Amino acid sequence: MKILQKHIVPENTSSQRLSDYAPIAFNQIIASRKGIKKAIKKGAISINGKLATTAHWVKPGQLLTFHEIPLVKKRQLEMPLKVILEDDHLAVINKPAGIPVSGNQFRTIENALVYNLKPSSQKDCLSWPRPVHRLDALTCGLLLIAKTSKASVALNKQFQEKTIFKQYIAIVSGKAHEEGYLDQPIDQKQAFTAYKCLLKHRSIKNDWLSMLSVYPKTGRTHQIRIHLSQVGHPILGDKLYGIEGNIKRGKGLFLCAVALSFEHPFNGNSVNVEIDPPPKFLKTMLREESMWMKLKNTKS
Numbered sequence: 001m002k003i004l005q006k007h008i009v010p011e012n013t014s015s016q017r018l019s020d021y022a023p024i025a026f027n028q029i030i031a032s033r034k035g036i037k038k039a040i041k042k043g044a045i046s047i048n049g050k051l052a053t054t055a056h057w058v059k060p061g062q063l064l065t066f067h068e069i070p071l072v073k074k075r076q077l078e079m080p081l082k083v084i085l086e087d088d089h090l091a092v093i094n095k096p097a098g099i100p101v102s103g104n105q106f107r108t109i110e111n112a113l114v115y116n117l118k119p120s121s122q123k124d125c126l127s128w129p130r131p132v133h134r135l136d137a138l139t140c141g142l143l144l145i146a147k148t149s150k151a152s153v154a155l156n157k158q159f160q161e162k163t164i165f166k167q168y169i170a171i172v173s174g175k176a177h178e179e180g181y182l183d184q185p186i187d188q189k190q191a192f193t194a195y196k197c198l199l200k201h202r203s204i205k206n207d208w209l210s211m212l213s214v215y216p217k218t219g220r221t222h223q224i225r226i227h228l229s230q231v232g233h234p235i236l237g238d239k240l241y242g243i244e245g246n247i248k249r250g251k252g253l254f255l256c257a258v259a260l261s262f263e264h265p266f267n268g269n270s271v272n273v274e275i276d277p278p279p280k281f282l283k284t285m286l287r288e289e290s291m292w293m294k295l296k297n298t299k300s
Contacts, residue, residue: 002068004029004124004149011060018045018056018064026066029124029149044069074128077111084142085273088120089151089266091129092273097140097252101131113145124149132156136222138237141168141257142273154265159219167259168214168224169277171284172233173243175200176210182227192217193227201289209236209288211281224255236284254281 007025022036022045030036037054039045045052046065058064082094093116095101095109102110113129120126130146132155144164146152158164182193199211210233214224222241228234229241236242236254256277264271 003065004068005066007064009058009060009062009064013060015057015059018052018058019054021058025064029066029153039069042069068127074111075106076114077107078115079112081112081116083116084275086117088122089148091117091145091147092260093143093145094275095135095140095143097138100137101134101143109143120147122148133159135257138253139255139257140278142260142275144260151265158262162217165261166216166257169256169258169281170212170214170224171236171254171281172210172212172228173206173236174210174233175208176212176233182231184227184230186220186223186226189220190218191220191223193224199285201285202292203288204292204295209285211285251280
């Protein structure tokens with residue numbers, strides 16, 4: 001197995017459980033105690049060349065080695081993806097709508113990453129690039145990918161500490177307020193979403209449509225979709241949380257991740273990535289307004 005990091009236990013170290021000591025020794029690979037326990041159980045850590053278990057204790061002078069965790073063999077999906085940014089440590093891709101990030105099925109974004117990204121030359125490079133967050137299968141837009149173990153740990157930590165800025169564009173039913181802050185718990189967990197209204201147009205089926213710029217402060221499953229639906233503004237095309245009449249056949253969900261800002265895990269520089277939402281977003285708003293005006297003029 002590929003060696004990611006070696007560590008010699010210092011002479012002044014007190015005897016302690018491997019699961020307690022390893023997060024300190026290997027904090028550039030896995031920073032959490034829970035993650036270390038999983039790695040030990042999968043055979044990723046050895047002591048003086050012998051496979052370690054969670055029952056082992058570390059002592060001064062021992063050589064701890066962290067091996068790359070064996071992955072279930074993946075099949076490469078030859079599906080082109082639009083790569084927005086890429087270096088030796090990470091990448092940002094524009095995820096197409098309708099395809100899950102990962103899962104049991106073959107057609108996932110994760111299975112297509114090796115086909116689209118260049119191999120990293122770093123010593124701790126991952127054998128398969130790893131998405132560090134999730135987008136719903138129906139959502140399109142920016143997805144952040146780690147290409148090394150250090151990048152994976154650092155970026156996950158930024159997500160946990162909520163220092164990564166995310167922006168979405170959504171088209172919703174109804175006439176939204178100019179701005180709003182939504183804080184209804186989701187699955188009994190805190191959830192916060194802010195939004196600003198960019199455009200409002202009349203609509204025959206929905207009375208009004210609003211284009212929103214949305215800023216999730218937490219990352220609960222379906223958070224944006226749930227929060228907007230709860231205040232009477234379900235996202236256009238949302239079959240799960242929407243209402244009858246706001247589904248446009250064949251158009252999908254009108255939610256796109258358009259901006260990401262984060263600290264680069266290697267050099268500490270600020271990274272800002274932005275894209276435009278698909279053209280159908282603005283076209284739909286203008287088309288709905290045009291149809292409403294024609295109907296209004298016909299009745300006049």
